[in-house]
Amino acid sequence: MSHHIVEVKHLQHTYPDGTIAIKDVSFRITHGESVAIIGANGAGKSTLLQHLNGCLEASSGQIRIGDTLLSKGTLPDIRRTVGMVFQYPDDQLFMPSVFEDVAFGPLNLGLTDDEVVLRVRDALERVGAGHLTAKPPYHLSGGEKKRVAIASVLAMSPDILVMDEPTSGLDPFARRQLMALLREFQHTKIFTSHDLDMVLELCQRTIVLHEGVIMADGPTGEIFLNDALLAACRLEKPFSMQGCPVCAGRNGTEKTLQHT
């Protein structure tokens, strides 16, 4: 299953205005791993993600998906292998109806009409959006748009799922639904997120980016226990690892009462 491996070597990206967004980033993600890329705003997370399927071109360094080196010639293959879900679903849902949007990828893969219909139905059912098939994207709520955007990528049967801020803008219930859905996806998963509780639940490994440089790469649990690292990278522990503010407050009140 070597085609599920993502290998990034000495990646560097400089924007046209001279901003160096990523500096000498290297990592290797193997089959079935669920990896989070976290960091403060402007740390280079989205830029890094956009390199993984060639949406952005590296200034230097190389990316290998499986045995294939990412280059202009191999882009079509790589884009079939790496399914990318963008942060803003409005950018991703450009077709006039949900059905056509989810069918866009499979049609580009050259599948027959019957196969396309099957794939679309299956993908929409998996994300619980089967009832939205005929709707135009602008009539959907934020959570529905997000689910359809994920279905549009799942319909292409990618080997690697890359998602930029998957839970942003979702209500708690929709967030839970989405996390359950992502847990089901057995292949390689790569997320960027500020939702550190989701990272803690879904990702065994975490890469911490700070100002375009990898500051840490290791098991999620260990990284979230390293207070100094988190503080240096403008991050915090996930809420589930912090003390309960209500209980802490109550204890505090009791202590104060005892003193008086």
Next chain:
Amino acid sequence: MISINAAVIDLKRLELLADLDSPIHRLDARAKVLVTLVFIISVASFGRYELARLLPFFIFPVAIAALANLPPFYLIRKTLLISPFILMIGMFNPVFDHTVLYQIGQTEISGGWISLASLFIRSLLTVGAAFILVGTTGFTAVCQALERLGVPQIFAVQLLFLHRYLFVLADETGRASRARELRSCGRRGLGTVSFGSLAGHLLLRTWQRAERIHGAMLARGFIGRFHAHRRGYFGGSELCFVVGWSLLCLSLRTFDITTTLGTLLTGVFP
């Protein structure tokens, strides 16, 4: 910006009408596009002073709207919304064209007024027909029908994208405009300067969005060609619809039915 949001809601209502179920809604989009095209060409090809012969053409929008259960007052209101533009185009006709065409008692009616009225009726008919087409078919299906009728894909796709992102852009404009209004405390804000900057920002944001959309398309295997998922069936009822209405439009265009009817009536009841 209530007016922008209201306009978007109004546009969405027209689109939602296409989800109704009626014999007209069930017809293949290509049939409706073809008939509307024949209708528009027939109406638009009359001479500038033609007035009476245009009136029988109202049968088409009235019949289709009634058969498709479209709300008549909504359609009339929508069609009349464009009247200021039409009046602006034709407002100088009465000024420059003084040729007297009709005389009713002492009142002389010049060619300018007749051509203005003709322009107005023609635009009501054609714009009304276009609204009815969208209301019975849906904009997307119209674009797809155009493509299947041989319009180059690039035009059809441009129209689709325009329609898709019209709502997003209108939302963005509404939000930006509301933010400006809230901070101008009921005054003019910075006047036209702030509007210029606001429009510039919207343009730049649209540009960035276009890049992101293109990225999303490439990520899903787009290589410059749109593969449409073919649907729809052009059968007997579609053929009857196209032939019937086209014949009616062409005969109304060729023969002067209004005068014939008038002569008949005045002949019978002198």
